[in-house]
Amino acid sequence: MEASSQSTEQHSSLWLDAWLKLRKNRLALFGFAALIILCAVSLLTPWIAPYGYEQQDLMLGATPPSLEHWLGTDIFGRDMLTRIMYGGRVSLMVGFIATAVALVIGILWGAIAGFVGGRVDALMMRIVDILYALPFMIFIVLLMVVFGRNILLLFVAIGAVEWLTMARIVRGQVMALRKQEFIEAAYSMGLSQWAIIRRHIIPNTLGPVIVYTTLTIPSVMLLEAFLSFLGLGIQPPQSSWGLLINYGVETMEEYPWLLIFPGVTLSLTLFALNFLGDGLRDALDPRAAKD
Amino acid sequence: MIRFAINRLLQAIPVLLVVISVTFLLVHSAPGGPFSADKAVPPEVARALEAQYQLDQPLWQQYISYLGDVITGDFGPSFKYPGRTVNELIAAGFPVTAELALYAMLVALVIGIGAGVVAAMRPNTMQDYIPMSAAMLGICMPSFLLGPILVLIFGIHLEWVPISGWGDIPGDKILPAITLGTGYAAYIARLSRGGMLEVLSQDYIRTARAKGLSESLIITKHALRGGLIPVVAFLGPAFAGLLGGSFVVETIFQIPGLGRFYVASAFNRDYTMILGMTIFFATLIILFNLLSDLLALQLNPKLRQQARGSH
Numbered sequence: 207m208e209a210s211s212q213s214t215e216q217h218s219s220l221w222l223d224a225w226l227k228l229r230k231n232r233l234a235l236f237g238f239a240a241l242i243i244l245c246a247v248s249l250l251t252p253w254i255a256p257y258g259y260e261q262q263d264l265m266l267g268a269t270p271p272s273l274e275h276w277l278g279t280d281i282f283g284r285d286m287l288t289r290i291m292y293g294g295r296v297s298l299m300v301g302f303i304a305t306a307v308a309l310v311i312g313i314l315w316g317a318i319a320g321f322v323g324g325r326v327d328a329l330m331m332r333i334v335d336i337l338y339a340l341p342f343m344i345f346i347v348l349l350m351v352v353f354g355r356n357i358l359l360l361f362v363a364i365g366a367v368e369w370l371t372m373a374r375i376v377r378g379q380v381m382a383l384r385k386q387e388f389i390e391a392a393y394s395m396g397l398s399q400w401a402i403i404r405r406h407i408i409p410n411t412l413g414p415v416i417v418y419t420t421l422t423i424p425s426v427m428l429l430e431a432f433l434s435f436l437g438l439g440i441q442p443p444q445s446s447w448g449l450l451i452n453y454g455v456e457t458m459e460e461y462p463w464l465l466i467f468p469g470v471t472l473s474l475t476l477f478a479l480n481f482l483g484d485g486l487r488d489a490l491d492p493r494a495a496k497d
Numbered sequence: 498m499i500r501f502a503i504n505r506l507l508q509a510i511p512v513l514l515v516v517i518s519v520t521f522l523l524v525h526s527a528p529g530g531p532f533s534a535d536k537a538v539p540p541e542v543a544r545a546l547e548a549q550y551q552l553d554q555p556l557w558q559q560y561i562s563y564l565g566d567v568i569t570g571d572f573g574p575s576f577k578y579p580g581r582t583v584n585e586l587i588a589a590g591f592p593v594t595a596e597l598a599l600y601a602m603l604v605a606l607v608i609g610i611g612a613g614v615v616a617a618m619r620p621n622t623m624q625d626y627i628p629m630s631a632a633m634l635g636i637c638m639p640s641f642l643l644g645p646i647l648v649l650i651f652g653i654h655l656e657w658v659p660i661s662g663w664g665d666i667p668g669d670k671i672l673p674a675i676t677l678g679t680g681y682a683a684y685i686a687r688l689s690r691g692g693m694l695e696v697l698s699q700d701y702i703r704t705a706r707a708k709g710l711s712e713s714l715i716i717t718k719h720a721l722r723g724g725l726i727p728v729v730a731f732l733g734p735a736f737a738g739l740l741g742g743s744f745v746v747e748t749i750f751q752i753p754g755l756g757r758f759y760v761a762s763a764f765n766r767d768y769t770m771i772l773g774m775t776i777f778f779a780t781l782i783i784l785f786n787l788l789s790d791l792l793a794l795q796l797n798p799k800l801r802q803q804a805r806g807s808h
Contacts, residue, residue, distance in 0.1 A: 343741030476637035
């Protein structure tokens with residue numbers, strides 16, 4: 207209530223408020239910084255990677271970390287740092303694109319259900335309930351088997367299961383807002399429906415959406431890694447962190463660094479993104495902060 | 498309550514029908530049949546095989562007869578293991594997976610609730626930060642990473658526990674249960690912390706404090722019941738997740754459970770197996786969601802009234 211009534215008067219104060227709160231949260235800032243660094247490194251990988259992606263040195267073989275190869279090399283003598291950087295590009299791309307797919311479907315679905323209400327809402331949310339009851343992990347495995355393991359499908363498949371929660375959040379938010387006094391007041395002042403949507407509904411829905419988006423990215427990345435680990439996700443010659451971990455497990459007794467480094471990279475990334483999401487939730491969505 | 502349960506059970510029927518139909522269509526629209534990998538099969542043998550598995554009939558006929566079989570609980574023969582039925586394979590694998598999921602759930606509940614309650618007792622102190630950071634670490638450490646690392650440390654270097662198998666050597670169930678349970682322990686810790694914080698700020702807890710009850714009595718007698726409702730509601734989805742997670746854990750530890758069968762049949766394009774297991778999993782998950790909803794209802798009188806009002 208407080209946050210929403212603030213934003214009706216001063217558009218920017220909610221965001222300024224949120225930023226001030228976020229700035230105090232060191233862990234969230236660390237997550238934010240890590241995300242920016244990660245994106246920068248991923249974008250620049252072709253130029254800053256120390257070695258070529260396919261560059262082998264069969265004479266060298268697997269070596270532990272050294273000055274030439276900071277994170278060691280794999281059994282083909284390929285530089286691990288380079289491979290992790292290239293793998294990160296794919297992992298992050300899956301994270302962002304699949305989340306975007308989930309975001310678009312979820313927001314549209316939830317907003318329509320929340321606005322229209324009545325029978326349409328009941329039907330739409332029943333569909334969400336049904337999909338929730340499906341074993342989605344199993345469903346993705348099934349999709350990957352049936353349509354072959356291609357990366358585009360992976361985006362769609364993951365996005366298609368991750369939109370459900372988004373739809374529920376958006377719908378709940380829209381429904382709650384519609385009943386609030388300040389919306390009624392806006393109606394009685396003669397504002398048009400579109401003006402109300404733009405001025406009041408969207409800004410007030412944005413907070414939880416941003417928070418949930420931030421939290422969806424790591425769970426999508428985890429899902430991708432999970433599938434790649436099983437051999438059902440990203441296929442060679444492309445690489446992702448999940449695939450690198452999969453290779454690392456095969457030789458972990460002899461060459462543990464091949465497991466440790468991609469594993470630590472993945473975990474740290476998920477860690478950073480989750481902290482950022484939690485921080486954003488505390489800052490943007492005070493009511494949900496307790497969960 | 499009973500009406501609610503029956504209602505929910507009835508709602509599960511269309512859900513299951515959707516699952517069966519979608520899975521059936523998906524699997525049958527897949528390129529490449531189960532026998533197309535074996536190049537050596539002469540055409541007449543292939544035709545005989547197709548006739549044996551009714552693949553030569555039109556799709557709708559296959560669908561109807563499959564639906565009929567499934568309703569009577571018959572998932573048909575396996576494509577990959579000739580002479581064995583999907584029912585047999587499920588019967589062999591399910592007890593193993595169920596046992597694994599049960600142990601993992603125990604690990605998750607004990608550690609998760611313990612950590613969450615401890616953290617909620619003194620929020621924003623070290624007693625809160627340490628278990629909650631550990632929980633975050635648990636969430637960010639996927640099972641396919643945690644498992645191998647545990648194997649490396651406790652199995653290979655320290656040689657405390659066996660590194661694979663299920664029920665062959667004493668102690669070989671420890672690592673799989675911990676690997677599968679840790680992530681859920683972390684979620685449960687966060688949920689129970691949130692739930693406990695909410696409850697501990699309520700008036701009736703203040704009343705209990707004012708009466709001079711000891712803190713441990715307040716927690717166990719008054720706060721836990723309400724504080725754990727989010728955890729109970731999470732049990733259904735968690736169980737679904739445990740089944741999915743068992744894919745990886747069973748693969749890592751070479752456990753002959755359903756998860757490993759499922760991944761194997763996915764690779765082998767064992768159509769009937771994929772179909773049967775998907776339907777089996779879906780049924781289980783729906784049942785568990787129902788159970789956890791009923792349990793949450795039992796714990797929360799407010800929800801009970803709502804359920805009565807809406808049905």
